[in-house]
Amino acid sequence: xxxxxxxxxxxxxxxxxxxxxxxxxxxxxxxxxxxxxxxxxxxxxxxxxxxxxxxxxxxxxxxxxxxxxxxxxxxxxxxxxxxxxxxxxxxxxxxxxxxxxxxxxxxxxxxxxxxxxxxxxxxxxxxxxxxxxxxxxxxxxxxxxxxxxxxxxxxxxxxxxxxxxxxxxxxxxxxxxxxxxxxxxxxxxxxxxxxxxxxxxxxxxxxxxxxxxxxxxxxxxxxxxxxxxxxxxxxxxxxxxxx
Amino acid sequence: xxxxxxxxxxxxxxxxxxxxxxxxxxxxxxxxxxxxxxxxxxxxxxxxxxxxxxxxxxxxxxxxxxxxxxxxxxxxxxxxxxxxxxxxxxxxxxxxxxxxxxxxxxxxxxxxxxxxxxxxxxxxxxxxxxxxxxxxxxxxxxxxxxxxxxxxxxxxxxxxxxxxxxxxxxxxxxxxxxxxxxxxxxxxxxxxxxxxxxxxxxxxxxxxxxxxxxxxxxxxxxxxxxxxxxxxxxxxxxxxxxx
DNA sequence: CGCGATTTGTGCACGCCTTCACAAGCGCCT
DNA sequence: AGGCGCTTGTGAAGGCGTGCACAAATCGCG
Ligand SMILES: NC(=O)c1ccc[n+]([C@@H]2O[C@H](COP(=O)([O-])OP(=O)(O)OC[C@H]3O[C@@H](n4cnc5c(N)ncnc54)[C@H](O)[C@@H]3O)[C@@H](O)[C@H]2O)c1
Ligand SMILES: NC(=O)c1ccc[n+]([C@@H]2O[C@H](COP(=O)([O-])OP(=O)(O)OC[C@H]3O[C@@H](n4cnc5c(N)ncnc54)[C@H](O)[C@@H]3O)[C@@H](O)[C@H]2O)c1
Numbered sequence: 001x002x003x004x005x006x007x008x009x010x011x012x013x014x015x016x017x018x019x020x021x022x023x024x025x026x027x028x029x030x031x032x033x034x035x036x037x038x039x040x041x042x043x044x045x046x047x048x049x050x051x052x053x054x055x056x057x058x059x060x061x062x063x064x065x066x067x068x069x070x071x072x073x074x075x076x077x078x079x080x081x082x083x084x085x086x087x088x089x090x091x092x093x094x095x096x097x098x099x100x101x102x103x104x105x106x107x108x109x110x111x112x113x114x115x116x117x118x119x120x121x122x123x124x125x126x127x128x129x130x131x132x133x134x135x136x137x138x139x140x141x142x143x144x145x146x147x148x149x150x151x152x153x154x155x156x157x158x159x160x161x162x163x164x165x166x167x168x169x170x171x172x173x174x175x176x177x178x179x180x181x182x183x184x185x186x187x188x189x190x191x192x193x194x195x196x197x198x199x200x201x202x203x204x205x206x207x208x209x210x211x212x213x214x215x216x217x218x219x220x221x222x223x224x225x226x227x228x229x230x231x232x233x234x235x236x237x238x239x240x241x242x243x
Numbered sequence: 244x245x246x247x248x249x250x251x252x253x254x255x256x257x258x259x260x261x262x263x264x265x266x267x268x269x270x271x272x273x274x275x276x277x278x279x280x281x282x283x284x285x286x287x288x289x290x291x292x293x294x295x296x297x298x299x300x301x302x303x304x305x306x307x308x309x310x311x312x313x314x315x316x317x318x319x320x321x322x323x324x325x326x327x328x329x330x331x332x333x334x335x336x337x338x339x340x341x342x343x344x345x346x347x348x349x350x351x352x353x354x355x356x357x358x359x360x361x362x363x364x365x366x367x368x369x370x371x372x373x374x375x376x377x378x379x380x381x382x383x384x385x386x387x388x389x390x391x392x393x394x395x396x397x398x399x400x401x402x403x404x405x406x407x408x409x410x411x412x413x414x415x416x417x418x419x420x421x422x423x424x425x426x427x428x429x430x431x432x433x434x435x436x437x438x439x440x441x442x443x444x445x446x447x448x449x450x451x452x453x454x455x456x457x458x459x460x461x462x463x464x465x466x467x468x469x470x471x472x473x474x475x476x477x478x479x480x481x482x483x484x485x486x
Numbered sequence: 487c488g489c490g491a492t493t494t495g496t497g498c499a500c501g502c503c504t505t506c507a508c509a510a511g512c513g514c515c516t
Numbered sequence: 517a518g519g520c521g522c523t524t525g526t527g528a529a530g531g532c533g534t535g536c537a538c539a540a541a542t543c544g545c546g
Contacts, residue, residue, distance in 0.1 A: 048523075060526095093462055187458075217336060306493090307534085
């Protein structure tokens with residue numbers, strides 16, 4: 001799944017961890033906690049049990065996760081909601097409202113460009129790009145679609161570090177290369193293909209068909225189980241995508 | 244992250260595994276292999292090394308995964324492409340071209356409804372539902388938007404086992420309940436919330452903001468590392484979303 | 487027919503992650 | 517002030533997943 005892995009500062013006693021060395025699994029859950037916490041604003045404090053339920057995880061896991069970031073819960077009371085939100089947002093780097101660009105303003109790109117879940121959760125879409133001359137100049141929720149050739153210039157102007165790819169798979173690698181050249185160091189890829197990027201650039205992929213295929217497997221499995229004489233009803237399963 | 248987990252037929256020696264008991268991690272990768280294989284049709288055979296590269300994984304991992312499903316590679320030669328495709332599609336239950344319904348034909352729903360990656364990778368969208376009267380009757384790529392109240396009837400008629408939720412978060416739980424009542428046993432949820440479902444129902448979630456937040460964390464981390472005197476360029480990272 | 491080149495299948499060790507279970511800490515009430 | 521109930525933080529154990537490294541198997545060629 002990973003072409004290269006993050007190094008965990010192996011044998012580097014000189015440079016003390018400037019940043020809490022969180023397990024990947026924990027990082028992937030922090031956004032869940034954050035979302036749950038935002039739904040709970042108004043409460044002053046919350047117990048690990050309650051927050052875990054709201055985030056759909058085990059309470060022990062939640063406590064261990066939070067302990068990793070040196071968080072301050074109070075025994076007998078719980079966690080301070082506002083403080084915890086602040087902590088997690090800091091760790092995730094959301095206090096900076098990072099600039100994001102979107103490449104490929106087609107079917108999916110239109111939906112993404114208009115999605116307010118971006119804005120409300122720490123990001124600003126600051127630029128839309130496409131290669132199709134017919135689309136250049138189009139206005140989408142306050143932004144003008146620009147030509148992909150302007151990417152490098154705009155990325156520098158706006159200090160864009162995160163790019164979203166919503167082009168067909170055939171164009172994705174080329175777009176990724178352009179993004180990297182433009183200084184983008186994190187890519188969210190919706191095209192169903194593997195991207196090759198230099199070290200230091202992070203890529204996350206969302207592939208809808210893969211999600212359905214995994215569900216399909218479980219359907220197939222459930223069907224073959226219940227068809228069995230000794231078969232019993234299988235247990236349900238809820239998984240987050242990403243991690 | 245998981246409310247309930249699949250049981251792996253614990254202490255159930257009577258009912259032999261009717262279905263290969265694949266590790267969850269392997270299942271999540273099979274669709275990747277499948278996609279890579281489809282891009283390679285024309286070749287007769289392929290080595291684990293080459294296929295692994297195309298799928299973006301380690302070759303040892305690929306071999307172990309394939310060995311789990313009792314696959315037939317030939318030493319010194321590689322894997323038969325056509326046979327492997329057939330095997331994986333069978334395991335994933337894709338030979339049945341499963342019927343899928345989509346609830347919530349808004350911004351995102353429109354993009355999904357028109358997405359041909361559904362059809363080409365083993366699924367048929369057979370119904371679209373919405374609650375907004377203004378949307379009922381709308382035609383989208385050959386399908387008519389129906390009222391959510393017709394869900395149970397249509398689901399039964401078309402034997403729909405998989406449902407996609409693309410409604411606002413506030414409506415998602417209610418929709419999930421309706422899907423479950425209608426007999427749907429697998430749900431792909433795009434709404435940013437935790438769904439509660441009975442045992443036997445599988446839920447997978449796609450949350451775009453979470454993906455960005457994870458990328459944001461790595462940006463934050465990279466920035467704090469390079470700012471360090473002893474800091475060095477971090478290693479790149481490529482992860483699939485979904486396990 | 488035998489040999490060498492190639493590639494699969496897997497035993498093994500290691501590390502990560504999860505989960506349990508409980509001691510330690512905190513606040514509240516008497 | 518003291519005790520009690522509640523909740524956190526964590527040690528330890530177990531399970532899962534990964535990747536190395538190599539034996540076993542197969543093919544092609546001389
Ligand atoms: N539509 C969906 O619901 C959906 C869902 C999941 C994944 N995807 C994937 O997302 C991607 C986009 O899907 P879509 O349905 O929006 O496709 P689309 O064809 O509607 O849009 C693609 C857009 O990318 C632009 N483009 C092509 N080459 C480009 C380049 N080199 N640089 C910049 N822009 C370029 C095109 O002009 C077009 O506007 C595809 O890879 C698809 O598989 C789509
Ligand atoms: N737009 C995106 O790019 C995007 C990306 C990621 C996630 N999401 C999530 O996907 C969901 C949909 O997003 P959207 O932008 O399409 O929103 P939207 O408001 O455009 O569409 C929501 C649709 O759901 C329908 N709906 C509401 N209640 C319903 C009910 N009870 N039963 C059936 N239909 C109902 C509405 O009528 C509307 O058509 C949201 O939860 C959003 O957070 C959207």
